[in-house]
Amino acid sequence: MGLDNRIGKKFLHAGPGFGGSCFPKDTLSAAHFARQLGHEFSIVEATIRVNERQRQRMIEKIESALDGDVDGKSIAILGLSFKPETDDIREAPALAIAQGLLDRGASIRAYDPAAMADAGRQIPDLVLCKNAYEALTDADAMVIVTEWNEFRMLDLDRVKEVMAEPRMIDLRNVYDRRRVTEAGFQYWSVGR
Numbered sequence: 001m002g003l004d005n006r007i008g009k010k011f012l013h014a015g016p017g018f019g020g021s022c023f024p025k026d027t028l029s030a031a032h033f034a035r036q037l038g039h040e041f042s043i044v045e046a047t048i049r050v051n052e053r054q055r056q057r058m059i060e061k062i063e064s065a066l067d068g069d070v071d072g073k074s075i076a077i078l079g080l081s082f083k084p085e086t087d088d089i090r091e092a093p094a095l096a097i098a099q100g101l102l103d104r105g106a107s108i109r110a111y112d113p114a115a116m117a118d119a120g121r122q123i124p125d126l127v128l129c130k131n132a133y134e135a136l137t138d139a140d141a142m143v144i145v146t147e148w149n150e151f152r153m154l155d156l157d158r159v160k161e162v163m164a165e166p167r168m169i170d171l172r173n174v175y176d177r178r179r180v181t182e183a184g185f186q187y188w189s190v191g192r
Contacts, residue, residue: 019082019091071105079146
């Protein structure tokens with residue numbers, strides 16, 4: 001599939017699951033259409049289940065990084081849109097993850113270069129911040145959910161200085177583990 005230029009290798013990386021306006025809707029539609037015809041489209045049904053489960057797994061990964069309990073913790077979510085360079089939050093993994101953490105008692109400080117207004121309307125309990133560093137201030141953990149280029153270029157010394165605890169949960173694998181741990185962070189990624 002990675003050799004098909006309509007899909008490409010970029011969309012096959014490990015991460016928190018897929019979102020957006022097309023693929024989630026299309027997979028649900030294909031599965032529904034097959035069921036109406038009396039068939040099970042097993043691979044599509046499995047894809048839908050795995051995508052839903054992946055969001056829950058990311059919440060569990062964040063909980064584990066915070067010693068098994070997020071209640072009362074401040075978590076910085078970097079990236080709310082389903083992919084970089086868009087304000088589209090339809091089926092965005094970040095929103096499901098943020099809501100799951102809020103439901104478990106965490107407070108969420110969030111930043112996205114484009115999707116703040118819509119995300120704030122959808123989840124009013126998010127504390128929306130003007131930039132990544134404001135979101136990271138006094139955070140017990142940072143969670144990178146959307147791979148915006150500006151998140152790849154964070155000043156890690158500054159980040160470490162403003163955070164309460166230097167924990168990075170990189171759900172898009174944008175950072176090199178060695179670089180981050182040498183900068184003094186605890187680091188978690190996906191599928192490595």
